[in-house]
Amino acid sequence: MDIRVLGAHNCESQSSRFVCLLIDDSLAIDAGGLTSSLSLPAQQKLRAILLTHHHYDHIRDIPAIAMNLFLHGTTINIYSIPPVRDALATHLLNGKLYSKFLEKPQQNPTIKFIVIEPGKSEQIEGYDIMAIPVNHAVPTVGYQVTSPDGKTVFYTSDTGPGLGKCWEQVSPQLLITEVTMPNRYQEFATEGGHLTPSLLKQELVSFRELKGYLPQVVAVHMNPSLEKEIETEIGAVAMDLNTSITLAYEGMQLHL
Ligand SMILES: [Zn+2]
Ligand SMILES: [Zn+2]
DSSP states (O other), X not given: OEEEXXXXXXXXXXTBOBOEEEETTTEEEOOSSSTTTSOXXXXXXXXXXXXXXXXXXXXXXXXXXXHHHHHHTOOEEEEEOHHHHHHIIIIISSSSSSOOTTXXXXXXXXXXXXXXXXXXXXXXXXXXXXXXXXXXXXXXXXXXXXXXXXXXEEEOOSOOXXXXXXXXXXOOSEEEEEOOSOGGGHHHHHHHTOOOHHHHHHHHHHHHHHHXXXXXXXXXXXXXXXXXXXXXXXHHHHHHHTSOEEEOOTTOEEEO
């Protein structure tokens, strides 16, 4: 399984994009920096998009890819939980902000939205996919993706502390999780459903107690302005836990 980090941050600028992961050039998870990172032919090769929640930084490029595929006469399957479909249909692809690509063209809508049931594993484009609820400000799922050759990654999406129940359901070799801000913002992070390095450390300790191992860890969703501070603190956590934790960046390639 090859994973390319198309977007690794929670702010957009010329050097940072909203979170988006691309697996084997065919499966995208979240659509922050999706169209802005891919050529039109690469967008047409996408088989499916898994969305974790409806916050703008995670669905930003859905209207753009829908238009590109509509003009090309192709379609895309988007998987998520019902609140994401409702938010897209009501607030974005509603015929006012943008075309109703969930319904248009009538015979074969550009976006085929498929509701995914958390906790149940599903076969999607040859991958075994399981959505798992996490603790965020709005209904949110992380995704465990297992390739046909048995390689497994779990992406938490945006989440606050309290992942114990989530850990019971996953066994990844690679954990992609969020670390939005440094430790001095811990109260703010907890309130908004986010992690700091020290909050992540507690979650990793509980993972290791439960599972007896730690996966390779890659952090995303960093605030670019605070990234140096996050990096230093993450380095200390990695040292304490004697494990590998790296901060993702746009264009980062991960191989499992
Ligand atoms: Zn969010
Ligand atoms: Zn976010």
